[in-house]
Amino acid sequence: MIKDYSGLYQFIKKQQSFLCVGLDSDISRIPQHIIEKEEDPIFEFNKAIIDATKDLCVAYKPNIAFYESLGPNGWHSLKKTLDYIPKSHFTIADAKRGDIGNTSIQYAKTFFESLSFDSITVAPYMGEDSIKPFLTFKDKWVILLALTSNKGSLDFQLIEDKMGVPLYKEVLKKSSQWGSVENMMYVVGATKPTFLSEIRKIIPNHFLLVPGVGAQGGSLSEVCKYGLNDKVGLLVNSSRSIIFASSGIDFAKAARSAAASIQQEMKSILDSM
C-alpha cells in the first residue's frame, strides 16, 4: 500500500472505513489480567486491539505521552507496536511536537526514521520553520493542529484578526502554502462539526484528522455532513471508546464491537456518496 493521497483513498474504499483507532494505551486502564500475566502489557494490549480491529479501520494513532511516561520501556513497547501494525495501515504519531528547525529535524528523525511512522501531529505556534523540516521527508506527512476538540481551543484558536479571520483559519491559509495535499493534513475537532464547512472553503482537498468522536462527544454523521469531500478526506479517530470499551477479559471483543459499529456507520455513508 502506497501511503500517498490516492493510496489512502483506495484503502478507505477497500476497508469501507475511514476509522483511525487511537492507541492511548494508558497503563492504569489496561485490563488487570494482562498486567498480571504479560511482561510487556502495553504491547500485548495493543497487539490484541490491532488484531481485533485491523479489518475495520485504516489507521492507528498511538498517543506518545502514554508510552513516554513509562520511560525507556515505553519506547520499546511503542516500537514493537509500530512493527506489529500491518504495513497497509496509516500510522500517526500523536506527539504534537514543534520547535526551531534544528530541533524539529530531530523530532522528524525519531518518528519518521527510527519508528517508521507515516505521519506526526505538530503544533503550529512557532510557524513555518518549525514545520518545514518535517515536510522534507519523502512520503511522510505532517498533521497540523488547526482547531482542536478541547475546551481550551476557545482561548486562542478563535481569536479574530482585524479582518475578522480567526487564528485557526490563518493557520490553515498560511500553512497550506508550505506543503501540499500530499504531505499535510489538519487536526479538526469533532466537537464543532459546523466549523468543518468553513474549513472546507479554505482547504477543500486536504485530509482532516478528526478526534473527539466517542469519549469526547462528537457525532460522526455531523462530521461527515460538513467535512467529507469527493476523496472522503477524513480520518475519524476514536480512542478510549474503542480500546477501553471493556476492562475485562473480553476487552478485545468489546473493542471490535465498538469499532464495527462505527465502521458500519461509515460504510453506509460511503455507500451513499
Next chain:
Amino acid sequence: MIKDYSGLYQFIKKQQSFLCVGLDSDISRIPQHIIEKEEDPIFEFNKAIIDATKDLCVAYKPNIAFYESLGPNGWHSLKKTLDYIPKSHFTIADAKRGDIGNTSIQYAKTFFESLSFDSITVAPYMGEDSIKPFLTFKDKWVILLALTSNKGSLDFQLIEDKMGVPLYKEVLKKSSQWGSVENMMYVVGATKPTFLSEIRKIIPNHFLLVPGVGAQGGSLSEVCKYGLNDKVGLLVNSSRSIIFASSGIDFAKAARSAAASIQQEMKSILDSM
C-alpha cells in the same frame, strides 16, 4: 536550594549569574574522542559540560529532541544527566509539549516525576486545559511559549486582534491568570529585545526564559536593558555557543571559557542593579 521564585533569586545572587546552559547534546556534534571511548557518550559529554560550568550558571536545559531521537538509550542518558545536575540548579525540560488534559497529565508525570525536572516548556495553542494539568504539581513550573526566537514566530505570534493586540500578548494576558509568578515563566526570544519592554508591561514580575543569545544572535545587554526586573526575572539560555565552543579534546575548557565570558557580563550587570 528551594526552587521557588525567591529561592531562584537567591541562587542568582549567589552565583552572580542568570545563565542557563542548554544541553542540546546533538550526537553528531559530540567530540570524536568521546564517541570512540565512551559507552554513553551523551552522558559523558554532559557530565564534562556540567562539571565545567556549574559554578557559572543557575540552570540546565536539556533539549528533549536530542535524547528522544536516540531511542530508549537516549532516555537513559537523559535520566543520568538529570541525576548528575547539582540539586542546587534549576532544571528545564525543553519539550514544548501540550495536549488535552488526560494527555498533558502523562507528560507532566514523565518530566516532573519520572525525571524530576523542575520545569517544562509548553506550547500554548491548545489553551487552558492543556496547560493547567502541569500546574497541579507542587513546586514545579510551566514555561510557556510566548514570543519565540525563530523566523516562524512572525507567522502567527504577531497577528493582531481587532484591538491591535498581538497573539503573544493575548497568550501572556490570559495564561498569567491560570497560574502565578511561582509556577509560570515565559519563553521570550532574545532576537527581539525591544519586545521585552512591552512584555514587562503585562507581566512585570514573571521570570522569562530567553533563548537565542549566542548561536541565534541575540545580545545580552539589550535583553537586560529591556527585560530585567527587581528580582532579575531572567534566565538567559545559551546552548550551542557554549557546549560546542570546541569540537576537540579541549571542549570542556572551551565551554567553560564561553560560559565564563557570559557570566562576567552578567556579574557586572547584577553589580550595577
